[in-house]
Amino acid sequence: MNPWPSPLWSRRLPSLASDKMPKSLWTLVWHLSAIDQIWAAGLSIAVALLDTAPIEVQRRIVNAITQGHDFSPVLILTLIYGGLVLIQGLTKLLLNIYRSWIAENSVRALRSFVGGLPSAQKPRENKDDVRAQGTEISIVLAETDPVGTFVGASVSEPLLQIGILCCVFGYLAYLRPLMALVALVVLSPQFIFVPLIQRAINRKVSKRISTLRAASAGMVVEPSDLRAALRRQESRFFHVFRLNMIVFKLKFSLNFLMNLSHHVGIAAILGIGGWLVVAGKTEVGTVVAFISGMQTIKDPWGDLVTWYQNLMVTRTKFDLISDAVRDRGSASEELAAEGREAAFAPEPS
Helix, strand or coil, rough: CCCCHHHHHCCCCCCCCCCCCCHHHHHHHHHHHHHHHHHHHHHHHHHHHHHHHHHHHHHHHHHHHHHHHHHHHHHHHHHHHHHHHHHHHHHHHHHHHHHHHHHHHHHHHHHHHHHHHHHCCCCCCCCCHHHHHHHHHHHHHCCCHHHHHHHCCCCCCHHHHHHHHHHHHHHHHHHCHHHHHHHHHHHHHHHHHHHHHHHHHHHHHHHHHHHHHHHHHHHHCCCCHHHHHHHHHHHHHHHHHHHHHHHHHHHHEEEEEEEHHHHHHHHHHHHHHHHHHHHCCCHHHHHHHHHHHHHHHHHHHHHHHHHHHHHHEEEEEEEHHHHHHHHHHHHHHHHHHHHHHHHCCEEEE
16 A cells, blocks of 8 residues: 555545454554554654754743843744744644544444444344344444544554653753653652553443443333333443443542642752752753743643553453454354255255
């Protein structure tokens, strides 16, 4: 395949084979958007580089203000800063639109695949088939969205955020290695509590999806006892409510710990930077650059953690979708085999 033509102008949209579901989430990403990810990765690298340059311009503006009496350098640097921000913003806008195109195309392909399965087209003959139809409806209408959305940002998002973090930390280490090391040490506990909390979230999400599938099947099956069926549905919905509340508590606790780590880092930079300025060992612009760098790091780090959360949750959802599709495919193959045996069976004499 030629990676250079823009897929936004392509007439052929990638799709999944009608008889095969990718074995893993990353296989799905590769099958649906391999060439798109190359273009998105290039845009991500450009955004990461453009996101770091304004920090150096800010440092020079502050030093020009505090050390000189000529406004011309300040004006020139201000115009350069505005131009960099504009170019960075436009590049990121293009990247976001591109990602959305990849995501929506992936959702379309998944829905077409699940909706076009032979098991989805066959008549429903018993309650097991009807329950399976409820699962397929849940997959087509709700579960394909987060999987397809993740495909759009699967490669470009971590590349963008890691690129920004590396560029900013590299720049800060170039200015003052000690202050950069302090900032890194303050943020390092997040490498421990983020995976722990995320694993707990994944378990709750898996249970929630299974419960919602059971609720979808319960809405399709014609109940023999209406009151008992309503009680079961109410119990399922209450269970989903409890699971959602646990997930919210875990997510907000994670956000609290991340914000706390960030502000402790800012306090450490102000303390060490202030001491260096008073001692005449650094400039005010350097401290301002570090504060701006810490603010610049906050969003990419948070977005990277969010991407990791989405990866873990989406992998769980994709595995559940794959299991459901595989089960329906096995059932369809068994029915087809039975049909072939019946067709070639000798007629009774």
